[in-house]
Structure formats: C-alpha cells, structure tokens
Amino acid sequence: MIQKIVVKTLIIVIGLFVISCKHSHENNYHTVTDKIEAKTVSPENLTITSKTFNENIKTVKFAEDGYEFLIPERKSQITSYNCTECHTQPIEKLKQNQVGEKAAHWNIKLAHAGVEIMNCATCHSNGNMDNLHSLTNSEIDFNYSYKLCSQCHQKEFKDWKGGAHGKQLGGWAPPRLSNTCVNCHNPHKPAFEKRWPVRFNTQKVKERQ
C-alpha cells in the first residue's frame, strides 16, 4: 500500500516537473545563462572571422595581463608626426613668437583635469619629442598611449581590456580589434561634448497628439 502511494506521488511529481518546465521540450536549459555555460566552445574551434572588415586598418598588438587584441596604429595618423621634424631643438631654444604671430599648436586648448594637475609636459617629453613619457619619466611610444591614460584611469583601463569600455571595430568575430583611448577621446579634451540628437521623429509626434 505504502509502496503504491510512493510510486503514485513520484509519478505525479515527475509529471508536474515535466509539464511545468516549459523550456525543456526545446532544450534542456532553464535559463539562457545555463545554455551559454553548457554550449560554450573553446575559441580555437570558432571559424567565423571578421578579418575582412578591418583589413584596411593598420594595427599594433596589445598584450598585457592575459589579454590580447589589436588596436589601431597611431603614429601614421598624426598629421605632423615625426615631431622632431620641427622640434630640432629643446623648447627653450625655440624662436619666441612675435606680437600678433600665432604660436605653434595654438589650436590646442587643454581641458583635461585642471591646470594644477596637468600641462603639456605631463605627457609630452622635452627630451625625445617623438615619444611620450610617463609620470616617472619612462618613455612611451605614441602607438601605446593607453599606457599614459591608464596611469590615472585605472578603472576604465580594466574595463577596456576586458571589453566593457570602448568600441570594437569591424566585426564581433575574432580577431578582436578595439579602439584605443585616443581614437574616441581627444587627449587634450577627453570629455564627450553636448550636441543635438541627429534626428527627431515628426511622425511620432503626430501619432501621439
């Protein structure tokens, strides 16, 4: 008798379980997180690539802390690089500009932290003009300028390495090519500017009147 009851309840319980778990007819995952976990593949087995979409972007490699991806090469994108083509002498020895004459780089207005915290020399070196330099004066290549930014912006740097900050170029598929800091932020004025939205939906206004 007891056996019978046990068997019956078991059947009911199993039955209920089968009916209630609606997802189970299609696959055996209760949530999409379970599905992701179960179906994850090792990256070597992924065939699809986004190479064709970034072919014409010159890149350099980022490889630090176990992260590896490509970032756009920078030096060839800077109009007046090499700096030493003009800066043949240290700054102090350069010709002083006359009254009414515009100084070189007159168009650069620094809006990055405050004047007490940063000036040109915080990043640009007076010694080797073709390189940047860190807070402790070690040289940093223009192509790897993220090393400069990450001195202060540690949290952003961490998110950028992982992929939560910044922007992947071309495609989602490997190889990963991500914008480096200066591709989105003007280093002299890094904040995004206010502007008008690019469109306004006039139909929506009519519909909702």
Added chain:
Amino acid sequence: MNNDNKKWYSLNLKKSPKVDSCGCGNDSGSCSGEKTKDGYDQVMNVSMGRRAAFKKITAGFLIGAGAVSSSCSVVSGDENKEKSGIEWEEYFKGNYKLMTDKEKEETVNRLTRSYELRTGEKINMTSKDAEKDVLFGYAFNISKCQGYMDCVNACVEENNQDRATEMQYIRIHEMEDGKGFNFEESDDNYYHEVPAEGHFYMGTQCFHCDNPPCVEVCPVQATWKEKDGIVVIDYDWCVGCRYCMAACPYDGRRFNWKTPEVPEQEVNKKQHYLGNRLRKKGVMEKCTFCIQRSREGQNPACVEACPTGARTFGNLLDPKSNIRWILENKKVFRLKEDLGTEPKFWYYMD
C-alpha cells in the same frame, strides 16, 4: 479541418490531418467530381494549414484578375510573363522555416529578379543560415549612452525602413535621474541638446528573447527563433495579425501600415531574406541584429555607429568575446527578468 458539430470555420493549425480536404464538407468522395489530379489540384489539394485556406479564397480572384490583366495588356512581353510567373511562385511558396536550401535559394533568386524587373537595379540578397557555435547577445552601457541617436539613423539606413512614416526599430528613452527605469515618464522623442542635465539614456529594441512570447502566439508560425538566437520574421508568411506585437513585453516589434519606401539611391542592396529586404505592406518588422551583417561576422549597424561605445555585440558562446567579459565582470541586468522571457540583451553601468 472539418468538425461536424462546429458551426464556424477554424484554422486547425496544430493537428492538420493528412487527408485531402477541400473545405466543401465532404470527407469522403469528391466535391467537384474529378478523378485525376491536374497540376492545379496538386498544388491546391494539399493539407497545409493556414495557407491552404487563403489560397482557396484568393486563388479564384487571382486567376480571374490575372486573366483580365493579361488579356487587356497591350504589351504582354516576356518580361511581363516572367513577372507574373514570379508573382505566382512567390504567392504559393511555403514557409521559409520549412524550405530546403534549394527552395530558399530559389525564392531569393525570384525576389532579386523581381526587384530588377521593377527597378532595373540589382540587389544582393542571401539566405545565409546560422553559423555553428554562435549565440548572439548584446550589452548596453547605460552610463555611456549620451542620447545622440546615431544608432537610430544607422539602423534606418541599414534596414531599409520606411522613410515617410519614420519607422524606427530602436528607441532611446531619456530618463530622469533618481526615478529609476521609469518608461512611463521617460521621453523617447526628445529634441534638445543632449545629454540633458539630470538625465540618462537607455536604448531599447527587440531583445531576441531566448524564450520569446512573440513566437508562441503567432498563429501561422511566421516568426521564430533561429539557431544563433536571432528572432526573425518571414515577411511573406506574416498575415499581419499583430498578435506578436501584443505579446512582446518590450515594445520590440513594429507594424508597417504602409509599403516601406526608400529612395532608390538610399536602398541598402546588401540584404538578407530574414533581414532588411524591402518588405511588403501590413507585416511585422523589427530589429534582426542586422542579420545580413552579423551572420558574416560584422557588427550590427547600431554598434558600428555608436560614437560612445555604449553598445557591445558578440558571441555568447565564445569565452573570449567582449560580451562574455561584460556578463562575467560587470553588474548586468535585463528588463522584466521575472517574466522568464530570457532576453539576450543586458544592461550595465560603469
């Protein structure tokens, strides 16, 4: 299809009996007295659910109308014949989901040719299937979105959305700080300098739910979830009942009340059958994660257009993808998670 004690007509979708029924009420024998099946009957007398009903109702009109138009047209050249041939085949084609690869190719070819006959322009349409080991997911950084709406523009252009009615798959909601995610009070059609003081921005579109309620309610199975997780619509199978729109808890679907029209020079010619091809009037449309791009490895147009990097797209099954890193390292959440719809669209903050 016939039920003796039923006095109304219903589409028996779930269990279509494998009998040759014609809707005349006779299960046995014949209603028109013919013994052998000609080509027309072979097409018409197959039990195939909803379409069969529509066919029966409209085939008569169609044949009549076709006869009238062809007999009256002065220049019934080869092109016209080809056109009506294509129209005929397109009208009676099956559900995309059930098509063989060859049939898919054929319908794509017909649609391409038909576009060429109409406009003289060539389009490049594919029916590329889902890649193996790919499950698409999307992440949206609320802290980064500035409300510029560049994504909306890119989406409209990429997906050939109707210009006159300003159809938009993406909405950007301007929300007041300190009020939580209050969609009732948010404004999705602002026009002033952004980001506005004391506001933040949140984008919504179809979230490609893993357990999509919109798919369940479609009476004709014109919408479904593909293997790579993209929820698609067969625009040629959709009957425009808008059940799915009502079932979607996220306002992800858009119904087109008029034939989408795009100036010829602005038409995106790179198309996918389930994606941005020019749709007909009175069908459901929505975001397809730019299926014509994403299946090739490319980012959707919105991701590419966003200047702030608020949008991340990728393969959830690739442990090295950016989207996976976000899911594993940021505090992510989804909208109305308690509904169990399992959207594959996560929000996070810096």
